[in-house]
Amino acid sequence: MTELHWPAPTATDPVDAVVTVPGSKSATNRALVLAALASQPGYVRRPLRSRDSLLMAEGLRALGIGVEDTLNSSSGVAGGGEAWRVLPAPLGGPAGIDVGNAGTVMRFLPPVAALADGPVHFDGDPRSHERPLGGVIEALRALGARIEDGGRGALPMTVHGTGGLVGGTVTVDASSSSQFVSALLLSGARFQHGVEVRHVGAPVPSLPHIRMTVEMLRAAGAQVDAPEDGGEPDVWRVAPGALLGRDVVVEPDLSNAAPFLAAALLTGGTVTVRDWPERTSQPGDELRDLFTRMGGSAEFTADGLRFTGTGKVHGIDADLHAVGELTPVVAAVALLADSPSILSGIAHLRMHETDRLAALAREFNALGGDVSETEDGLRITPRPLHGGVFHTYEDHRLATAAAVIGLVVPGVEVENIATTAKTLPDFPDLWAELLGAKEGPPTAAPTSGKG
Numbered sequence: 030m031t032e033l034h035w036p037a038p039t040a041t042d043p044v045d046a047v048v049t050v051p052g053s054k055s056a057t058n059r060a061l062v063l064a065a066l067a068s069q070p071g072y073v074r075r076p077l078r079s080r081d082s083l084l085m086a087e088g089l090r091a092l093g094i095g096v097e098d099t100l101n102s103s104s105g106v107a108g109g110g111e112a113w114r115v116l117p118a119p120l121g122g123p124a125g126i127d128v129g130n131a132g133t134v135m136r137f138l139p140p141v142a143a144l145a146d147g148p149v150h151f152d153g154d155p156r157s158h159e160r161p162l163g164g165v166i167e168a169l170r171a172l173g174a175r176i177e178d179g180g181r182g183a184l185p186m187t188v189h190g191t192g193g194l195v196g197g198t199v200t201v202d203a204s205s206s207s208q209f210v211s212a213l214l215l216s217g218a219r220f221q222h223g224v225e226v227r228h229v230g231a232p233v234p235s236l237p238h239i240r241m242t243v244e245m246l247r248a249a250g251a252q253v254d255a256p257e258d259g260g261e262p263d264v265w266r267v268a269p270g271a272l273l274g275r276d277v278v279v280e281p282d283l284s285n286a287a288p289f290l291a292a293a294l295l296t297g298g299t300v301t302v303r304d305w306p307e308r309t310s311q312p313g314d315e316l317r318d319l320f321t322r323m324g325g326s327a328e329f330t331a332d333g334l335r336f337t338g339t340g341k342v343h344g345i346d347a348d349l350h351a352v353g354e355l356t357p358v359v360a361a362v363a364l365l366a367d368s369p370s371i372l373s374g375i376a377h378l379r380m381h382e383t384d385r386l387a388a389l390a391r392e393f394n395a396l397g398g399d400v401s402e403t404e405d406g407l408r409i410t411p412r413p414l415h416g417g418v419f420h421t422y423e424d425h426r427l428a429t430a431a432a433v434i435g436l437v438v439p440g441v442e443v444e445n446i447a448t449t450a451k452t453l454p455d456f457p458d459l460w461a462e463l464l465g466a467k468e469g470p471p472t473a474a475p476t477s478g479k480g
């Protein structure tokens with residue numbers, strides 16, 4: 030269906046732009062869950078409004094929570110203005126929750142459903158049936174929940190909530206997804222005995238995302254013990270207690286800044302990402318280091334993070350275990366570098382939106398690349414590339430990676446660019462703005478919003 034293909038624009042000049050990246054998916058969906066479980070109403074400001082976060086909001090509504098659009102601004106609050114007002118209420122079923130293909134929804138909401146009174150049925154896209162969930166199901170059962178999953182350890186399933194959960198200590202193998210740990214911690218303060226999550230198995234990926242969970246829980250008033258704060262390795266504890274309804278401002282999604290920074294790196298241009306926080310638990314912050322190693326340079330300015338490329342792009346040997354969601358765009362840049370790259374520590378990407386290692390190798394090779402899968406990653410050897418159709422497998426990050434290649438390789442056609450709506454709904458417009466604007470539009474958001 031060629032009419033669905035998006036011709037990726039090529040950059041004729043070095044890019045020079047200031048961009049506003051929408052809010053973080055990970056922070057938005059955590060903020061929604063924590064606000065829903067709080068004792069008072071709260072606000073989630075500058076939320077990401079994308080498929081994944083709308084599914085989260087809708088899932089919470091199905092359980093009885095009020096999630097209302099509001100334009101009320103709270104003066105003096107950075108990001109005051111467009112927000113979601115979250116009104117906690119008794120959680121109840123019967124309810125049906127569509128998780129789409131959102132890992133955060135399929136993992137974070139079952140523990141919330143276990144606190145509800147009544148059955149809650151979970152289902153989603155076909156891929157959601159394949160993505161790992163057994164660790165969450167088994168852990169919830171061990172903590173006192175009744176779950177019907179037909180013995181599959183996966184979706185679809187029904188959580189038969191009884192209005193509360195005993196909680197306590199539970200062992201889980203979270204080597205396939207850090208979200209298993211985050212899921213149990215996010216609801217843990219509302220379990221009768223709180224929760225102690227003990228990971229056993231190969232190392233947990235995406236640790237910054239668990240750090241984000243811990244920090245957001247603490248900001249909501251929870252008492253949390255974590256390994257990096259002197260606790261036992263691989264053990265997290267959340268004490269039982271009330272969570273505070275708060276006014277939360279969501280940071281821009283730094284992982285979704287990746288294609289924009291990549292554009293500066295590849296074209297020898299400059300891109301400033303507004304409101305890049307100087308301190309953050311987002312894994313996307315690692316892009317400053319990764320893309321500097323690949324040939325650019327990053328500095329904080331009054332407007333945000335300014336990233337500058339020289340036009341020279343070097344290969345990289347990088348373990349991306351902690352920042353796996355950066356892989357597709359880093360791989361795209363590596364494909365265009367002046368030396369080979371090895372990306373490792375990312376075997377768990379085989380169970381993401383699609384098998385990302387297989388998909389990246391297949392699609393890059395179809396454009397003339399020399400990419401092979403290793404046991405835990407990709408080996409990428411740059412070769413002269415040509416245009417062609419780039420398939421995206423309903424994976425938003427495959428689509429943005431393809432756009433990055435298209436900047437310098439004419440004739441790249443991206444199949445289903447609309448799949449970027451999972452976390453970055455206005456990507457084609459943002460991309461056009463990036464390439465069209467020689468100077469960024471006026472600063473729309475207060476820079477005092479930082480920190």
Ligand SMILES: O=C(O)C1=C[C@@H](OP(=O)(O)O)[C@@H](O)[C@H](O)C1
Binds near residue numbers: 054
């Ligand atoms: O908790 C989160 O918000 C996320 C955790 C990570 O998941 P995995 O640990 O499954 O890789 C990451 O890849 C995903 O995009 C978002």
Ligand SMILES: C=C(OP(=O)(O)O)C(=O)O
Binds near residue numbers: 130131132354381452
């Ligand atoms: C792995 C990802 O998403 P999810 O939250 O669905 O796991 C991702 O966004 O890269």
